[in-house]
């Protein structure tokens with residue numbers, strides 16, 4: 696394959712993300728016209744579907760040989776191949792979108808050989824734009840302001856009890872996966888005297904993509920979610936890696952998880968302490984394991 700011009704691809708993806716953002720901003724969602732997918736915590740709106748169709752059409756027109764995986768058109772069992780593949784969440788933070796809570800973004804990632812090489816995350820309500828190209832750094836800009844290289848905030852990575860950690864409740868609300876999530880959340884939060892790690896805070900933003908971008912910027916120490924999908928993380932993963940953050944398995948042992956791992960721990964850029972932080976976090980998980988089938 697001819698050498699891909701990643702810089703041009705990123706510029707075009709930003710253009711498409713901004714177009715999608717205009718559609719999202721002008722939509723009038725409400726809790727009454729949302730559709731439930733797996734359950735009432737897993738919702739979709741007509742805007743999600745329309746935005747994904749627009750993004751797909753624009754990307755296919757420009758890059759007809761690239762594959763496309765989108766949250767709203769995903770078919771069970773479709774695997775991400777080694778070929779260049781756009782992995783897209785048209786609205787990450789759909790629940791926030793419906794409630795008017797402005798943590799909402801368009802997330803468009805490009806993966807090659809299953810590794811994120813371009814990432815664009817755009818919040819049209821706050822005019823926040825995070826972007827990255829493999830080997831060329833990660834950047835943040837707001838409105839039409841100047842690009843800032845990521846991380847914006849850099850400090851040594853401390854102990855778990857100093858950490859601000861992003862989490863998500865996700866849409867699995869019963870069974871062993873949910874029970875393990877509850878165990879991890881409470882063990883992280885509770886005092887040391889009661890067997891916990893007394894973390895500084897747990898934040899649930901409702902958008903994995905934005906949460907991971909905040910980790911890339913150094914504005915949050917880590918993000919942990921088991922159960923979300925490649926489209927929730929692909930773009931932000933590129934941004935995180937280019938900012939010198941790391942993405943490891945959300946469960947112990949795998950330092951180099953695949954894009955569709957569905958269990959993720961993102962740790963912010965730091966001059967040192969990343970490996971120790973991951974190992975301390977993995978200790979919290981213990982021997983239990985979540986497992987996720989192919990069903991969206």
Ligand code: LIP
Nearest residue numbers: 786787788789863865866902903
């Ligand atoms: C959301 C994810 C989040 C997950 C939510 C939801 P959506 O994506 O970003 O990590 O916990 O359940 O799936 O559905 O708003 O595109």
